[in-house]
Amino acid sequence: MNTYDPEKVSTFLAPNKHLLGKGVACQLGGEIKTLGGSKVFVVTDPGVVKAGLVPAVIEPLKSEGMKIGVYDKVQPEPTSGIVDEAARIARSGRYDLVVGLGGGSSLDVAKGVAMMVANTGSILDYVGLNMFPKRGIPKILIPTTAGTGSEASWVCVVTDEKKNEKKSLYGFMLLPDVAMLDPVLTVSMPPSVTADTGFDALVHAIESYVSVNRTPYTEIMAGEAIRLISRNLPVAYGKGGDIKARFNMLLAANLAGMAFTSGGLGATHGLAYPLGTQYHMPHGRSNAIMLPHVMRFNLTGNLEGYAGVARMMGENIDGLSAYEASEKAVDAVMRLLAAVRISCRLSDYGVQKKKISLLTKEALQQSRFFVPNPKDVTEEDIRRIYKDAY
Ligand SMILES: [Fe+2]
Structure with a gap:
């Protein structure tokens, strides 16, 4: 039931190299050498430090004679100031390779730092598509x-702290040189973080x-990611040490990352961003x-697309009308939310009803997410969706 269209030219973007498997992080030294690095700037956050993951990754590098600097002050929803500060340290220390270790915030900051070592000014000077004039130093x-x-x-997302707005930087130069996917590093994630990140x-x-910009590549990757997440997220949530579930979730998140890089996102992200900036969710x-x-x-x-989502999530859609089949996708998502104890009611998070106008206004600023969305989104639509979610 694919919608591959021979008339449409597809592009597909991905990191140069992926390494996937239990214990693969111990191959970091070899990857650094292959990229010609010897002075390594590690970007991470206090949570990763607390989980004890930093020494396991950097000690083998030190014993190979590499010089290591660690920036461990990345915060959730990282500000441009954090990227600029870390880049200043990396530039003055003449580091020649960046390793990002952590969740999305640390990895986004690592990408920004690797670019800013070679470019001048602030990270906020390069918001938009392919805005960096110079390729940065290699990043793993x-x-x-x-x-x-x-x-x-x-993509690299940073918060413009003066405007309290999230800004996105896109570009092929932001794609990592190497991505290393080691499920062992994800087992210490607490259940609530497993649930939240898995839902992202x-x-x-x-x-x-379901994006209007989907391509054959993104359909294949996104479809498999949906299948893997629906089957493995409840296991990873309920049994954090299950290495197979952790492996499948890491693979799924990676496939989904490649899928949206080429196929785009949609209105969920557009309406979620204001909750991040207003309520620090x-x-x-x-x-x-x-x-x-x-x-x-x-x-x-996109009835057919959502029916496909339902099927990937294990729903039986045989004999149903296209609309009934698509509704099954929502049922499956609601069940998965319940399985990992996430409420989808804004009122459960202290969001005030009177704030819906402000949230709507901020969501309108995220119009880039509405372009690939399967339906056009008006201001009134946004307001109604927030009210439905209340
Ligand atoms: Fe996201």
């Missing part, structure tokens, strides 16, 4: 969550699967809350 990204797929994507990956997969949680409500709004824009 190692995720410790299974969600953003930042290790596979061409699911939103990437569903939005790119984790990105995955705000996406999870908005997903079923945006799906219900979107269904008629």
Whole structure:
């Protein structure tokens, strides 16, 4: 039931190299040498430090004689100031390679730092598509969550702290040189972070699967990501040490990251961003809350696509009308939310009803997400979706 169109030219973007498997992070030294690095700047965050993951990754590098610097101050929803500060340190220390170790925030900052070592000014000077004039230093990204797929994507998201707005930088130069996917590094994730980040990956997969910019590559990758997440997220949530579930989630998040890099996202992200900036909700949680409500709004824009989502999530859609089949996708998402104990009601998160106007205004600023969305989105639509979610 694919919709491959021979008339449409497809592009597919991905990192130069992926390494996937249990214990693969121990091959980092070899990858650094292959890229010609000897002075390595590690970008990470306090959570990763607390989980004890930093020494396991950098000690083998030190014993190989590499010089290592560590920046471990990355915060969730990282500001441009964090990227600029880390880049200043990396530039003055003459580091020649960046390793990002952590969740999406650390990986996004690592990408920004690798670019800013070679470019002048602030990261905010390069918001938009392919805005960097110079290629940065090589970057190797190692995720410790299974969600953003930042290790596979061409985007770096930073918060403009003066405007309290999220800004996205896109470009093929932001794609990592190497992505290393080691499920061992994700087992210490607590259940709530597993759930939130896993839902971010699911939103990437569903939005790119139904996107008007989907391609044969993105359909294949997003479809498999949806299948893997629906079967493995409840296991990873309930039994954190299950290495197979962790492996499948890491693979799914990675596939979803590649899918949305070429196929685009949609209105769920557009409506989730204001919840991040106004209420400092984790990105995955705000996406999870908005997903079923945006799906219900979107269904008629791509009935066949949503029916495909239902099928990938294990729903039996035989004999159903296209509309009934597409609705099964929403049912499946609601069940998955319940399985990982995520409420999709804004009122459960202290969001005030009177704030819906402000959220709507901010969501309108994220119009780039509405371009690939299967349905056009008006201001009134956004307001109604937030009200439905309340
Ligand atoms: Fe996301």
